[in-house]
Amino acid sequence: MAEGDIEFVERIAEGVLRGDVRSIARAISIVENEPRLAPLLISKIFPYTGRAHIVGVTGPPGSGKSSLIAKLAKIWRKDGKKIGIIAVDPTSPFTGGALLGDRIRMQELTGDKDVYIRSMASRGSLDGLSRATRDAIKILDAAGKDIIIVETVGAGQAEVGIVKVAHTVLVVLCPGLGDEIQFLKAGIMEIGDIFVVNKADIGDADRVVLEIENILEMASEFLPQKPAWAPLVIKTSVITNEGIEKLVRSIEEHYAYIRGTSEGEFVRDKIIEELVDIIGENVREYARHLITKDSMCNEILERVLKKDIDPYTAARKILAEMLKRREF
């Protein structure tokens, strides 16, 4: 790395630690677009992380996540908390960037310098949460945000990734989803610490609450032991403000619960996941490079194409080559 780059990254890291908004924005751009510089940046700020409460918010499109997050943020601001919001959007096929539509609902927050809002593309990555998102959380954490809200859009397995980063996971549903509830059972029901039935002012929210409670009860019968935290189900409306205050306090209660019981284990598990992800990504990248560029590994690929060897055998051979070279 050039000396200029090192100085540049160090200056940004210092800015982040001061909570400077422009430095935060630049730092997140680095972890998004400059994989070469990201490790240095993260090494500088990492000692100052681990202080924020990370709240994941997921649920199907149209369940009103963004408006709800705006409400939560406003209450926490009144409590004097500094807020970071990361909205992870499916990558647009047209621009490669993130969709900004829903973000409009958060506009009323943008005048406040202690609320930092950033939209990030999921880049089709594992579980819909990229390394860049994880690093952005670290940046906001080191910048002194008390609560970092990570919103992911979706209605399937992809959203499960949120548990890899959040202390508290909200699953936001609403009346009128129909068949979706049935579908959601599979992917999302197991990850929620708090289930929010939003838009309680329209439609039959009580029925949705009942459905969720039934599913949770059924699920608990399959568990080997009762979980110490029984998931809550809370009805909310951003129009009538029903349940909003209760939701805020429940989120805080869950965080207190985590800190009081299993935080050590919790942090440990997340770091293990992160290490495995970084190692896996590095190795995948190097493997792809070798297969396409290295003559020996390319030969192995050709043998698979000729059906001379199968993919498992080929993968073993390429791994052996990787080990010989020790380049990664």
Next chain:
Amino acid sequence: MAEGDIEFVERIAEGVLRGDVRSIARAISIVENEPRLAPLLISKIFPYTGRAHIVGVTGPPGSGKSSLIAKLAKIWRKDGKKIGIIAVDPTSPFTGGALLGDRIRMQELTGDKDVYIRSMASRGSLDGLSRATRDAIKILDAAGKDIIIVETVGAGQAEVGIVKVAHTVLVVLCPGLGDEIQFLKAGIMEIGDIFVVNKADIGDADRVVLEIENILEMASEFLPQKPAWAPLVIKTSVITNEGIEKLVRSIEEHYAYIRGTSEGEFVRDKIIEELVDIIGENVREYARHLITKDSMCNEILERVLKKDIDPYTAARKILAEMLKRREF
């Protein structure tokens, strides 16, 4: 591997190559549940793969994918084609197994020995398509199926994985999805070779066709060059049979197009992806083992927990340990 295991796997592989239904079922169970035996099984059948046309079918829940697949299968059966159908379902949190609800719609096919239907759990894997699913496709291919239909349920990024295995990808939508269309733009619109507006007998299918065409046109403006295959949009109804025959012929036309132009490159790209996935998974598994079980790597983890080193530095150190040991 014990000699008994080897014999067992070889016998099953032989059965698969004969097209024996019980052997196919057992072989898929092996790739699902016996990762230790799967590589041997695949090595035996791999030389006989590469003959089937693999058709991916994806789209949001409720768009009628299963009924549509049943229709397609019946037409292809009349043409004398042997069919395999793999339905990839989100893993149920309760049983660990796959949801079988929709499968009921395919029941009318189950009397036919030349239609093999299997439901598989996605196991929360990368892109919602697990290694087991890929191997199951190889098994059906080696067993002599002419067309293998892979159905994935979902409405987000997770479904993009289908392009890793299918020659032809159908994206099935229908009237009445509302906001979903907006959402689908991001993940699914870029992967379809053919867009199916199903349930044309209910609701305003023409409006949906128009919306899709608009999105595709917008998207094409962002592409550096016109794709050689312009995605088709076809209205269908399994009630009135509108568009079904046209859809079947369009799928065949797409396959002919792939074979006539880019099949070599196509197969090459898929094999590279598969090798990278296998290598990545093996390395991740070994890394996780070392981090949790090996004292040296555990020490590295502890240093991260103490914020003494950051995750990127730790990942490099663990990789160095892995290379020293050369055990994976």
